[in-house]
Amino acid sequence: MKIATWNVNSIKARLPRVLEWLNGFQPDVALLQETKSQDDTFPALEIGELGYNVEVAGQKTYNGVAILSKSPLEVELTALPGDDKDDHARYIEALVTGKKGSVRVASIYLPNGNPTRDENGKDSEKFRYKLKWMERLIAHTGTLLQTEDAIVLGGDYNICPTDADVYNPAGFADDALCRPESRGRFRRLMYLGLTDAFRAFNTAPHLYSYWDYQRGAWQKDEGLRIDHLLLSPQAADRLKACGVDKTPRAKEKPSDHTPVWCELAD
DNA sequence: ATGGTCGCCGAGCGA
Secondary structure, eight states: OEEEEEEOSOTTTTHHHHHHHHHHHOOSEEEEEOOOOOGGGSOHHHHHTTTOEEEEEOOSSSOOEEEEESSOEEEEESSOTTOTTOOOOOEEEEEEEETTEEEEEEEEEOOOOOSOBOTTSSBOHHHHHHHHHHHHHHHHHHHHHTTTOEEEEEEEOOOOOSGGGBSOTGGGTTSTTTOHHHHHHHHHHHTTTOEETGGGTOOOSOOOSEEOSSTTTTTTTOEEOOEEEEEOHHHHTTEEEEEEOOGGGGSSSOOSBOOEEEEEOO
16 A cells, blocks of 8 residues: 655646656555645546545645545544644545555644744744644644554654754754754654654665755755654554655656655555 | 745735
């Protein structure tokens, strides 16, 4: 079972890229972020024609997440628990029926958090929102792990876990993607017992999933590893492979992110 | 060089 995560940076602007990637790569489950589409205008018909069931949690202009699955899926949550006043569409969770029982998956678009400081040099509202959102994710993941399901939490975490995941660590030291407060919460999330699927197979430094549109970042391979597939023990036991598929990033009108995928034993 | 590039939507924000 191939499960992939991809921040598409607008599903409508990216539809040709997404359709050709689904056709070619044939993921069983695709976790999408930054769809930037309301639910009623999400191009579900075009994607459905390729054999995918589509579940979305969208909003106008910003954010938006989706889960595509070849086999039936049951939506469990369309928002991260813990704050009823949070109206950003950043989380959707579903149970996907697999040959070897169901897999619980989530598509996560964790807040970016930049700029980290306000005009007085204090932590900005955006950065504090990111940290609070991470606390909620830690709490909810703790609850999820008690199910002892095979769980794949995939998404754009907007976290470079270590300096090996950044092309220019010194330049990003004060960035919300690398700040100690962000990394500390990411470590707390991992220490609940999750496996970073990519690092189970790739120990080399400076392998990325995102390259800025600006300054020729893609051509110079100046990127960040911020898109992750985090696995519960029951999913990690079934992990056969994991990698980054860089081919969509090299095409015309690409997303600034490229898919990260893993394969679980059926 | 105090910018650069995208996508939202039709100005300026978010990334």
